[in-house]
Amino acid sequence: MAIKFLNTVQVDTDVLYVDAVNDRVGIGTASPSAKLDVDGVIRSRGGTYVADIDTKTNVGLIIPENDFIYTADGSSYLRKLIGKTSDIITIGEAGTSLIDGINLTPGTSGGYVQIFNNSSIAAKFVDGKLGLGTTSPGQKLDVIGTVRSYASAGNYGQIANGSFQAVGAHGGTFMLDLDNTSTADLVNIKKSGSSRFYIENGGNVGIGTSSPAAQLEIYKINDDPATLRLSSEVQDGDAIAAIISFSNDAGGGGVQGRIENIATEDDTTVFKFYTDNTSSPSMTLFDSGNMTIAGTLTQNSDVRLKENIKPIESALDKVKQMQGVEFNKTNSSTKEIGVVAQEIEKIIPELVLEDKEGIKSVAYGNITAVLIEAIKEQQKQIEELKQQLNK
Secondary structure (H helix, E strand, O other): OOOOOOOOEEEOOOOEEEEOOOOEEEEOOOOOOOOEEEOOOOOOOOEEEEOOOOEEEEEOOOOOOOOEEEEEEOOOEEEEEEEEEOOEEEEOOOOOOOOOOOOOOOOOOOOEEEEEEOOEEEEEEEOOEEEEOOOOOOOOEEEOOOEEEEEEOOEEEEEEOOEEEEEOOOOOEEEEEOOOOOOOOOEEEEEOOEEEEEEOOOOOEEEOOOOOOOOEEEOOOOOOOOOOOOOOOOOOOOEEEEEEEEEOOOOOOOEEEEEEEEEOOOOOEEEEEEOOOOOOOOEEEEOOOOEEEOOOOOOOOOHHHOOOOOOOOOHHHHHHHOOOEEEOOOOOOOOEEEOOHHHHHHHOHHHEEEOOOOOEEEOHHHHHHHHHHHHHHHHHHHHHHHHHHOO
């Protein structure tokens, strides 16, 4: 049985109002502006609803597909609140000054907001901490799984399994593996597929190589020299510009030696070599090429290292052809004494060496062997003269 109202019906003032002309019903209002207009509290008790395929027993409100619940800004604007389209639930509405934000407010301390993926919790926000892949976040952001951020296609950074990777569209890769139990690379920075900086699991560091054979290996391709540079801004004269130290103690206490680079007041460079932790260098090398040592300079001369041994012949004649000279080098005004390599080469070529640039050098120490035999030959001549005088 149905009841049809042909005219307006009002049951008690502002309790139930039926507008038969406009097909509207008002509850708590005598001027309904919609099919059902309620001025007051609505309480819906859940019940069973049978759809074409599905049946639910705890239904309180049903919104059809492609319809939404709206909220009104006074009597001027409507704001989309929640609804479903194409199996996607939409909360809020895009547009300038439509909805400023959405607050999800747990009721007590420790209250939380959860997002499910099917039956599993995909994200949980609790006590100001967001957990992704975990329901008990310990930090502001706690993630179990891979985090990836894209700048554009092929350019992204990701954190996965304790490892950070940044991959570029042109093949550049940076990877930092914080899992020290892994056999993977700890750090691998690449460009165009080639390693630029690499730290392997064993601790070796490679610059320009992904297979360092030592704790530090620098590799340069294309016939370019591998370069290690130490720089500093030393202002005062005779100040230490750089130090390389050697130690048998990881803490640096057991220094076994060091090399100091000294910037002098006259803008020259001095290298000092120390063989222990003392203040006196064992060797000092000047930018002029001069060198001083604190001990004795020796050369290997063991008979076991030699063959074809024979005395130097005509040593005195060779010494007589040599010429000692005074000179200063072309880049210095300092007066020196010595010999000329080209002259010595004509007399005893074994004493002269030539480098790739054609610069000749003299093994001054080896001249001693010639002088020894020359003195012996001269002494023999002296003895023979003595014998002739004594006859």
